[in-house]
Amino acid sequence: xxxLDTLTRQARALANGGVLPGTPEAEVARQLxxxxxxxxxxxxxxxxxAMTRRLEFGKADVHYLANLCHNCGxxxxxxxxxxxxxxxxxxxxxxxxxxxxxxxxxxxxPSLGRLYxxxxxxxxLAVAGALAFxxxxxxxxxxxxxxxxxxxxxxxxxxxxxxxxxxxPVFLFAVLALALGVRRFWREVxxxxxxxxxxxxxxxxxxxxxxxxxxxxxxxxxxxxxxGCNNEGDAWTLWRRRFHHATFYGFLLCFAATSxxxxxxxxxxxxxxxxxxxxxxxxxxxxxxxxxVGTAGLFVLNLRRHPQHGDAAxxxxxxxxxxxxxxxxxxxxxxWLARGTAAMPVLLALHLACVMALFLTLPYGKxxxxxxxxxxxxxxxxxxxxxxxxxxxxx
Amino acid sequence: MIDVLVIGGGNAALCAALMAxxxxxxxxxxxxxxxxxxxxxxxxxxxxxxxxxxxxxVLVEAYPEEEYWQDxxxxxxxxxxxxxxxxxxxASSTCRDWMRRHGVHFQPPLSGALHVARTNxxxxxxxxxxxxxxxxxxxxxxxxxxxxxxxxxLDIQDGRFVAACVGAERIEAKACVLAAGGFESxxxxxxxxxxxxxxxxxxxxxxxxxxxxxNQGVLIKHMMEQGADMIGDPSxxxxxxxxxxxxxxDGGICTRIDCVSLGVVVNQNAQRFYDEGEDFWPKRYAIxxxxxxxxxxxxxxxxxxxxxxxxxxxxxxxxxxxxxLSELAQKLGLxxxxxxxxxxGYNAACRVGIFDHTALDxxxxxxxxxxxTHWARPIDTAPFYGYALRPGITFTYLGLKVNDxxxxxxxxxxxxxxxxxxxxxxxxxxxxxxxxxxxxxxxTAFGRIAGTQAAQVAMKSGAIVEKxxxxx
Numbered sequence: 007x008x009x010l011d012t013l014t015r016q017a018r019a020l021a022n023g024g025v026l027p028g029t030p031e032a033e034v035a036r037q038l039x040x041x042x043x044x045x046x047x048x049x050x051x052x053x054x055x056a057m058t059r060r061l062e063f064g065k066a067d068v069h070y071l072a073n074l075c076h077n078c079g080x081x082x083x084x085x086x087x088x089x090x091x092x093x094x095x096x097x098x099x100x101x102x103x104x105x106x107x108x109x110x111x112x113x114x115x116p117s118l119g120r121l122y123x124x125x126x127x128x129x130x131l132a133v134a135g136a137l138a139f140x141x142x143x144x145x146x147x148x149x150x151x152x153x154x155x156x157x158x159x160x161x162x163x164x165x166x167x168x169x170x171x172x173x174x175p176v177f178l179f180a181v182l183a184l185a186l187g188v189r190r191f192w193r194e195v196x197x198x199x200x201x202x203x204x205x206x207x208x209x210x211x212x213x214x215x216x217x218x219x220x221x222x223x224x225x226x227x228x229x230x231x232x233x234g235c236n237n238e239g240d241a242w243t244l245w246r247r248r249f250h251h252a253t254f255y256g257f258l259l260c261f262a263a264t265s266x267x268x269x270x271x272x273x274x275x276x277x278x279x280x281x282x283x284x285x286x287x288x289x290x291x292x293x294x295x296x297x298x299v300g301t302a303g304l305f306v307l308n309l310r311r312h313p314q315h316g317d318a319a320x321x322x323x324x325x326x327x328x329x330x331x332x333x334x335x336x337x338x339x340x341x342w343l344a345r346g347t348a349a350m351p352v353l354l355a356l357h358l359a360c361v362m363a364l365f366l367t368l369p370y371g372k373x374x375x376x377x378x379x380x381x382x383x384x385x386x387x388x389x390x391x392x393x394x395x396x397x398x399x400x401x
Numbered sequence: 402m403i404d405v406l407v408i409g410g411g412n413a414a415l416c417a418a419l420m421a422x423x424x425x426x427x428x429x430x431x432x433x434x435x436x437x438x439x440x441x442x443x444x445x446x447x448x449x450x451x452x453x454x455x456x457x458x459v460l461v462e463a464y465p466e467e468e469y470w471q472d473x474x475x476x477x478x479x480x481x482x483x484x485x486x487x488x489x490x491x492a493s494s495t496c497r498d499w500m501r502r503h504g505v506h507f508q509p510p511l512s513g514a515l516h517v518a519r520t521n522x523x524x525x526x527x528x529x530x531x532x533x534x535x536x537x538x539x540x541x542x543x544x545x546x547x548x549x550x551x552x553x554x555l556d557i558q559d560g561r562f563v564a565a566c567v568g569a570e571r572i573e574a575k576a577c578v579l580a581a582g583g584f585e586s587x588x589x590x591x592x593x594x595x596x597x598x599x600x601x602x603x604x605x606x607x608x609x610x611x612x613x614x615x616n617q618g619v620l621i622k623h624m625m626e627q628g629a630d631m632i633g634d635p636s637x638x639x640x641x642x643x644x645x646x647x648x649x650x651d652g653g654i655c656t657r658i659d660c661v662s663l664g665v666v667v668n669q670n671a672q673r674f675y676d677e678g679e680d681f682w683p684k685r686y687a688i689x690x691x692x693x694x695x696x697x698x699x700x701x702x703x704x705x706x707x708x709x710x711x712x713x714x715x716x717x718x719x720x721x722x723x724x725x726l727s728e729l730a731q732k733l734g735l736x737x738x739x740x741x742x743x744x745x746g747y748n749a750a751c752r753v754g755i756f757d758h759t760a761l762d763x764x765x766x767x768x769x770x771x772x773x774t775h776w777a778r779p780i781d782t783a784p785f786y787g788y789a790l791r792p793g794i795t796f797t798y799l800g801l802k803v804n805d806x807x808x809x810x811x812x813x814x815x816x817x818x819x820x821x822x823x824x825x826x827x828x829x830x831x832x833x834x835x836x837x838x839x840x841x842x843x844x845t846a847f848g849r850i851a852g853t854q855a856a857q858v859a860m861k862s863g864a865i866v867e868k869x870x871x872x873x
Contacts, residue, residue: 040655043654043655043716044653045511045512045513046511046527049526050526061711080526083533084526084527086445086527086529086651086654087653091651092648231506
């Protein structure tokens, strides 16, 4: 009977968009009820101003706010209710737990969502699999991993069309999976009844501009005062933001290098390899170095991170992703430096394996944070431009 | 020997330590609490009341000295010292650049606090962020900091500080600043101060402490015994009505209940006892602690209907919810018949005009005692909500008498090298009552004065010692 009651209550909670007791979502809802009665952290980021527009925190609200949270840590160190207080408020940590839930719940196809839950294993398997594949494939094609290639040409080992046939489908699948995942997320967190269509249309452009700006500048890692966010303790640092910038823009530059090279190949008929000072090489070299520095920095910061920040269970996912980016960049640069030497085939296999593992895990790993957070920032930029539905005495 | 010993670890203590260190003195700060609970009540604060003659970064318009002084005069009912009050007020207009240099950031008022946009500068992240910034700055400047170091007595000779004792350990210093808070966490003392009421109850037994558990008033009591000049009445405290489910200590700001003026409040006998709509809630919340303390069992129940939802700051705990008033009475454990008589009587007496909770509107009761003079609307729209209220003590006013150099006095004479700041002397400026952010103004002003004075005395005496040594 007791059980039936519980089930009935849970079913009702779900029907109302509520959260199930005992879940990370319920813990966020509990903590935000406390935060909403305090509000001291409003100046740090967008999460708290967004919170004050609500009185209750249903599943959609919790997922939206969790993805708006940048895990900067400012509110934990400033919190008068943080452990050892009996209210045990640790917003960054519970938000991190919900984010993993978001990625899992909204993954496409849904059955692959569980790859997030054991992401360290997922990554390890992807890397090992890709490595084995490219080593064996190279051996099978050329009988050896160690020889000086005659003309210093990657395509002598892997013909261009073969590479395209291998990578294009995986990459396009990653883009599709992420797009469908974030679309499902967007639909849940934007129930639509919030505002009239006309009001929405009026603010859309400005909101999109602001969200883009906030994403590209990582606005919410500045602590609200410009001195940065927290890492080891209550002191602020700008290094998390800087290393993230180096990583993000390094990644974009590498991506741009590949895109330019593709255009060269198909439009202009200029075939790789390119060398300095060609545009693909320039973009790739700068991007690769930036990616190396950024990921190395983020890794060190991650190791030193205050133990109460974030979700310890997600460390393998965070560090695995950082490491994969690092090795993708490292093998890429090494391949360039070792061109024309006997190490080239093995380095090529290594680099291709890293890239393949990265692409394979893109929709089911840490990369997703950027996509979901951008969506949450866009929602916030829209929402803040619309009038609040509450009339709290003093607002 | 250390130059300046600072006893306490909150805002006033930190201001004193930083100023003394900046003046070149060696400083040791003793915080009674462990590191994770450091900062005392300062960790629960959120702003500083600031005088300003023109708009100043986060502060709009002007809040001149005279207006600030009149506000203080009004809330204290004259229980203040004009000279010290004006000193505090003037200091509040110039201290913020110094605070910024030590890592404090200010921000415009939080949502729900626009009524103090002109008068109060908010700390970004609240008081704990401020405390963290001051500790970081103190460490960087070389202030020695010890946690879990509660001082239980001082060695004072002829009005001069000689040493402080932490258990068996004796710490000597050339000068000392006391900034260890009030005695609001000492429940036995509160019990004694409030005494027994006519029904034989000990009202203070039902009080909750909104702040730290470490303000036991050990040094206030000790200084009384040492014959220091005191100020204030031990039964006076800043006392507000808070959610009865709040923890015994450290409930802080979030346990407040802001819906009183939107409904009615009944006591344990299901009867109303005061005009809930007398004035705007921010101007009235501080009297409701005492009002509830005067009710049987020191409990009250704020009753609202669904018309009020979304019009007040969300409370930390959900209210008791019911689909009818009688069900609500039952759930709250109140006598249903009396409760219904009270509510029906109130509902019938409401004269609803144009409801506006941002103005002193014309919705009031007629022929009802006590009346509700504003925002009186029938409580008739289900679901209904009830919140149990208890008195919550923020801080006490009993403290040490000071002059404008923050010196402790013995028999009317200032001590040469013993100074006091913060809650331990706030009663000089704030004999009773309260207005938002003034506690931090007093703590900051007198903390900085005490630190400066202590450093000056210590370094002068140090110079004398050096000279004597050189001569010998």
